[in-house]
Amino acid sequence: MTSVQGTAVDVPTEDGVADAYFSRPLDGAPRPGVLLYQDAFGLRPRLRAMADRLAGAGYAVLVPNLFHRHGRGPVVEMPDFIDPAARPEIFEKLRPVMRSLTDDLSMRDAGAWLRWLAENPLVAAGPVAVTGYCMGARLSLLTAGTHPERVAAAAGFHGGRLATEAPDSPHLVAGRVTAELYFGHADGDPSLPPEQQERLEKALTAAGVRHRCEVYEGAPHGFTQADTAAYREAASERHWAALLDLLERTF
Numbered sequence: 001m002t003s004v005q006g007t008a009v010d011v012p013t014e015d016g017v018a019d020a021y022f023s024r025p026l027d028g029a030p031r032p033g034v035l036l037y038q039d040a041f042g043l044r045p046r047l048r049a050m051a052d053r054l055a056g057a058g059y060a061v062l063v064p065n066l067f068h069r070h071g072r073g074p075v076v077e078m079p080d081f082i083d084p085a086a087r088p089e090i091f092e093k094l095r096p097v098m099r100s101l102t103d104d105l106s107m108r109d110a111g112a113w114l115r116w117l118a119e120n121p122l123v124a125a126g127p128v129a130v131t132g133y134c135m136g137a138r139l140s141l142l143t144a145g146t147h148p149e150r151v152a153a154a155a156g157f158h159g160g161r162l163a164t165e166a167p168d169s170p171h172l173v174a175g176r177v178t179a180e181l182y183f184g185h186a187d188g189d190p191s192l193p194p195e196q197q198e199r200l201e202k203a204l205t206a207a208g209v210r211h212r213c214e215v216y217e218g219a220p221h222g223f224t225q226a227d228t229a230a231y232r233e234a235a236s237e238r239h240w241a242a243l244l245d246l247l248e249r250t251f
Helices: 045-056 087-100 103-119 135-146 170-176 194-206 233-250
Strands: 004-013 016-025 033-037 060-064 128-133 151-157 180-186 211-216
Touching (some): 016 103, 128 135, 128 233, 151 233, 180 194, 211 233
Parallel strands (some): 033 128, 128 151
């Protein structure tokens, strides 16, 4: 793994300045860009560590605070370890913040994240990759469909609500996606039941999207997040292997 440098950065958006974390190899050479979308718990040490690991593999990684309209991250105080007993209180505070982040606002922000990467001399010219976790998996798919000219690959892990019956369901952007996609689903995830998994698979196949969707057997929702009780090391390492394989094929 390459030595990396991670720094706090500010990203201009249409609704003010957003705080973010940017990590890249220390050598200063332009590297392929990766946009990393947070889970519901937001920008915190675990996501910075994940960005650093990606940077160590040779990428320039931006992790924006998706809740920037509510302040700098974390917008809700987080314990070092998020155990099941802490979750109800955390989500009571987070739920209104999450609901305020509409898909329209998210995709407006996506333009700002992609623009910042495109203008950064430490990021190689050309399209980027996107990866997302939990709610970020949904945004990864939406970004690939909203900005197809800027996204060469997109991944999502333990995502929810990817293929609902709602008129704004993310799977409906499949026809506009040109990127290669990978999704690693949690096992028995109530936010992505089998009928949604099937609907997503059918939509991507019908649209001719290069993709692979897999269920990580025995891995619950949140399996990549080492600061939560949902973390499963074997599943998380499987996710790293799949993500890095996608990036290597792309760049």
